[in-house]
Structure formats: C-alpha cells, structure tokens
Amino acid sequence: MSKSVAIVTLGCSKNQVDSEIMSGRMSEKYCLVKDPEQADIIIVNTCTFIERAKEESINTLLEMAQFKEDSQCKTLVAAGCLAQRYGEELMAEIPELDGILGTGNVAEILEVVEEAQIQKTRHVSLDIPQFLYNDTMSRNRLSPKHYAYVKVAEGCDNYCTYCIIPHVRGRFRSRPEESIIREAQHMAEEGVKEILLIAQDTTRYGIDLYGEYRLPSLIRKIADIEGIEWIRLMYCYPDLFTDELIQTMKDTPKVCRYLDIPLQHADNQILKEMNRRGTREDAEFLIQKLRQAMPDIRIRTTMITGFPGESETQFKNLLDFVKFVGFDRLGAFAYSQEESTPAAKRKDQVPEDVREKRCEELMQLQQTISLERQQRWRGQLLKVLIEEKLPDGRFLGRSEGDAPEIDGSVYVNSSAELIIGEFAQVKIQDVDSYDLMGEVVS
Template identity: 40%
Template sequence: MLGMSDLSGFEVVEDPSAAEVIVVNTCGFIGPAKEESVETILEMARYKDEGACERLVVAGCLSQRYVGQLSGDMPEVDHFLGSSDMLRLGEILADKGERLMVGNPANYTIRATDPRRLTQRGHSAYVKIAEGCNRLCSFCAIPGIRGKQRSRPIADVVAEVENLVEQGVVEANLVSQDTIAYGRDLAERPNLAGLVTGLARVDGLRWLRLHYLYPETLSQELLDALRAHEAVLPYIDMPLQHASDSMLKRMRRGHGGRRVYDVIERLRNALPDMVFRTTFIVGHPGETEQDFGELCELVRWAEFDHVGVFLYSHEEDTHSGEMKDLVDEEVAKARQRKLMTLQRTISRKRTHALIGTEIEVLVDGPSEESEFLLDGRWWGQAPEVDGKIVLANGTARPGEIRRAIVTQAADYDLVGDLLSPEGTRDVPSPSLD
C-alpha cells in the first residue's frame, strides 16, 4: 500500500493530523489484535474533525473478516479494503474507489512487479513467498481470512530479492502462513529446498532466514539445502504450539508430541549451531495441568533460544471456537507467566554462553541507548522479535556485516565489541555503566 501511494504521487507523512488520507491496516485473527485494530480506527477517525483527514480507509484482515458489521457500525470509515485488495488503494487515491472493496482473497498473490516500499531499515526485508494456508488447525481463523495457499513461482521470489539487494538489502526473511508447504499448490511442484537454493545464489544477499516452518518431518533435501549455502542461516523458526498428545490432537495439528521431539533432534543433528525460535499457545480448551506440565517439560528439555507464549483466543468460525471446556482466563494467564519465566532462565543461560565468543553481526544503526554505540543483531536474532546486540568499540555503516566479541549478556540482549575488518579490537571498550 505504501508502494501504491508512491505510485499515485502521494507523500507519506508521520503526523496523522497532517494526512489527507489515513489508511489503517488491521489484524483480525485473535481477540487482542481485533481490539487494537478497532481502537486505532476510532483514534484515527478523530482526525476527520481535528486534522486534515478527508478519507479514512480500513484495510486488512479485520476488514476482510467483519466487513458487514464494521461498515454498519462505523459510518466514519470511507473505504474498506480486504486482506488481498491492497493494490486497489490506487483507485481510492484516484478518487475512483467504492466504499466496500473487499474481494475474494484467493484472487491475489503478491508479485515481484507490485510496487513496494521498504518499511524496515533499508538493509533488511521480509519477503512473502506464499499467501493463505491449507491446514486445519482447530484454533486458527487465518485460512478463512486469507484463503487457500497460493505460492509464488521461484523465479518471481528471486526477482523480488534481486531487486531488494539492488536497493541495499543484505538480509531477507522469508515469511508465509506455512513456509514448509511452499510450492505444493503449484503445478510445477517447486519446493522450499529449491527456493532456498535459488535465493542463496543471489549475489549480494548475505543472510537468508526462514520463518514459520510447520513441524513436519523435514526432507533430507531441505536439510541439505539449509546446510549447503553460507547465506542460509541455521536459524529455525518453527511454531510448535504444544507438546502433549491430547492437546495436539485437539488442535488438529496432524501429529503428536513424539514428532515434536523427533523434529528438534533431527534438526540439531543436521545443524549443530542451530538457533531455534518457537511459539506456543496456552489455555486452549481442554488443556489440563498435566498437558501444561508436558509443555514445560519440552521447554526444559529443548532449551530453545527464543520462545513466544500466546494466550488462546476463542474465535468464531473455528473448530476450537465450538468447544465448551474452556480454561479459566486467570489459569491461562498464570500458565503463560510460568512458561515465560521458565524460558527467561533458559534464554539467560543461552545468551550468557555467548560471552567471550566471536560472532557475525549485522549493524542496524545508531543505538537507542547512546549516540556512542551501535545497535545490531547477530545472526541468531531475527529483526523485531529476538532482541539485539549493542555494539561498542568502533564505527560501522548500517547494513554492514562485521565480526564482534560478546562482552556482556542480559536475558535477551547482548553487548559486544566490534572488531576491525582485520579481526582486532580498535580501541578499548568504553564502560557501559
């Protein structure tokens, strides 16, 4: 949508009171996301009275899911765009839009030729490799909102990444709803291993990271592709959701707890330096203390690097949304706190183990902590979700990949000294106290 506004000759302003058109891109798959989206729409609607706003546009998944209700309840909204109607923002900006522009999400898949403006720091980009999902996880409303899986051809993803690299991107983070199933919907049946291999050959792409891998038995071909190329990071982001057989069955994940342990072991054997990120849901209907205990046991055993713990959200039009044996909200919140506390201890152990080691870091830019420091991430830290490394001792450009020595560690963040390109420390490290 930012790309469309550029194409339409609009300038993006930071201050909403100065904007003639305000677009709220919403999320709508769980309760807290819906609340945040509605609050933001109402907050932005004020600028129709108090600011320059002439048109308020609501786009994205909330709009796709509840357009009937929202269009009745929110007369202040001028246009609704669905989750796959982003490019139709051009019609709105040209004053040719209707009020309801919510189409069938299955009709659109992003292409390399679509306009795009990077919203991350200029050297890092997310790349969407497919839209939609063919799985049946019982708690999940996403397939209903985003439609069946539509993968992009390998050549199209490669073309986009080549474009991004030309603009200065060195790190590409592949995303989709179900990355491991990439290509299964296309007639030529390309697969993730082929895509990774194609992208690893893009000259100038230094870091390639894969997000949202479903815990399937990983093919040898994929494991080989993850090992074969220097640019492909041994960073695995695999949402496991739970560990107990009964919960995984109720969640309709298509496998039991044994699979979870097996997949982790297989990955560790193939990628000894692996950094592993995962997410879990606690408080799903029917979750007992024993189920939760099994989840804690997995977390203790696996010693993951990064873990997100989400509270179950009871959603209409999902299979779990019909279930009656709900877990008390306070119990669910207590489980979330307990699991996060357990993980914090593990994370601290993992980050402290890095002290004294030399690691590759990507410099993001000046530090939020001090103008004399730089913020960066080592390859085990994905942008926005995994913490950062604060770099002392030296200068570097944003987007540079350098080596650093870890000198201090907190629960999730690190502190390090930049090394000169020759591998030596430039000057003594300033005290950070």
C-alpha cells in the first residue's frame, strides 16, 4: 500500500497553483489525503509576504511537527516563499523538518520527499528562482471543479520598496501563450466554467517574451474556448493598463465586469517612496475610463497603511481618494517591516499601533462605501455561479463581481434544486456591505 501525502497551502492563489503542481507530481507515487493527521508525509507550502503571513507559516509548521509524534506522519517538508527565504533558519529552529523546497524547485518535490525520507535535505535555488510551470506538468487542482486559476507569469520586476517578492519569486517571466491556451482548453474539457488569470503583475504579461503586452490577445483566445463562460482578471497593475485592454474587456462578454487593481496608496509622495509607478491622478483617470467603458464594472483594490514616514495628512489623502473613487471592494493591511527591503531600513517607521489604527479606520470607511455601492444591484437580474447548498436550504453563489475567497457571495432562494457549478439567473432583493440576497428567476 502506497504512503499518503497531505499538502497544506498558505498564502495567495499563486501559491495554490504551486501546491497543485506539487500535488500532481506527488500523485505519481503517493496517495493524496486532505487531513494532515492521516498522512505519512506532510508538505507545508508557506508564505512570507508580510509578518502575519510568516507567523502563520511558522505556527503551521510547528503544528504539523506535532503530528510526527502524535500520528503516523514520518516526513515533514517546508516549501514555498518562507522556505526559499529562510531555509537554513527553519531547518535549525524546527528539528522535525526533514526537507526544504524553494520556489525555484517546485518541480523537484517528488525527489525532495524521496530524499527527505532518508536524510535531511534542502533544495533551494541560491540564484534567482527560474521555475515556470507549463501545461505538460501534472496538476491536481485544489479548487472546485467549476473554476480554476491560470498563472500566466511568474516573478516580479517592480521592486516596490516594501516588498520581498522579487527576491523569493525571481524576475518576471511570462509563460508562452500557446501553453496557457492549451491549459485553458483542457480545463474547459474538465468542466471549468471560470478562468482566473493571475500573476504577480498580470498586465505585464508577454512583454519579456514578445516585446509587447499580450494580455488582450490572450483574453480573446481564451474567450474562443467553448465551455469557458467567465474570465476574471486579477493583480492588474495600473501603470500598464492600456486602452487596448480596456477595449478588449468591453468587447468580450466572457470577461467579468470586475477588475483587481492593487494601488497600495494614493498620496503621490508615498507612491514615489514605495517605488510605485504612476500618481493618484493617473489612477483616477484610469478608473474613470474603465467606468465609462463598462458602467457595471466592480473594481477592487488593496491599500497599505502606515508606510514609513506616512503623516496624518498623507493618510488623510488616502482616505479622501478612497471616498472620491468609491471602490466596490477594498482590502487593506498595515505596513509590515520586511527585512532586506529598502523601506525596512528607514528610520521614520510609523508605530505599529498607528499603522493598525489607520488600517481599521480605512476599512470602516470602506464598509460604508461598499454598502452604498451595493445598492445599485437591488432589483437587478444577475448571472450567479452556484457553489454550495446551505443547511437552511438556500444556495450560495457568486456574481461576476465576486472573486472566490476574497469577495462576497450571493445568497439564493430557490424552490427548485440548483446544480452546483452551474449558473442561475437571480433577482437581487436585498444587500449588505459584502453580500447580495436574491431569488432564482425561471
């Protein structure tokens, strides 16, 4: 009987794709299980984006280490960004660890596990990671069968002064368009209805391979695939958002009227010190163009509060911008002082309690804005992807304005049984700041 393996995934959807690749490789020889307590081998795919992510990763590794004493687990491997960044330290501090796997070595997971069962091993690219998955690699998707993440590129060239990602993920590198199309075609054949295009910087797609931004072309080709009904764009940097991309979104019905644009701040001086390209005025102009082209678009962004040197006036500039624009969705986190980044070396660090207080104030403001933005869906008929049946008999789904895991849901009343993974037409009757409530219309 083959040994069993469980993969615990932390962090973002880009990390999830890596876990799916590792899961596919491991399934060549091992039996996959969901419960780590029932596994002979545990792989923890870690995150290191901000301090809280690091803490969660370390706590999870310590928790999994307990299973080596209390259950059948014999081998524990740390993978992902934290392993890439702190491999030696993790091995020294967590003696239960048998193996370390860096972000540039994802495809080697099977060999690492085999070696780790004999002796402690560490596979981390000391050079800049170069790994880039393709459609020929075995991949065991962890998301529900009706949607899937497609990573169009790896790494990042932006070098924001607060961010460690280019150091743990490497330089920006696009996948060939043909490989992405083949993967999306295969997913459609498996029943995937929604494709989420992701990367560290999705709008940059293609520039390194083709000398031009190819996201519009890629979108049009995916839209031609039968069975794919929604294409969702995530992590789109604003400075590379071309008029061609806006027109492609407008002209392609399968593209969700949804956009995730991580802006991070709105004070021009702070943006400059973050090494973010573009200004507040540029962001306002882009959002205006998007809403003129697609009045029903939902726009999500992410903001950082308490960046070094952020004054009360600069924070107020951020609040004023958020009020002025009226984002449909907004996530925020307090600045995290990441070692080895330029921002971490600055002497004008904002006190942690002030960072957190500002983050809370921003999110309270956004809650009010979100509720106001949601009102426009009252009485509207929306296409909803049904994902779950609740114990009270209602169904839970998502509109095209809701990305999985990070946005709200649509609570659906229906006298007939609905099929999970299929679409329904729902008339919206009530709203709150995050969710919609409605009834199926035959």
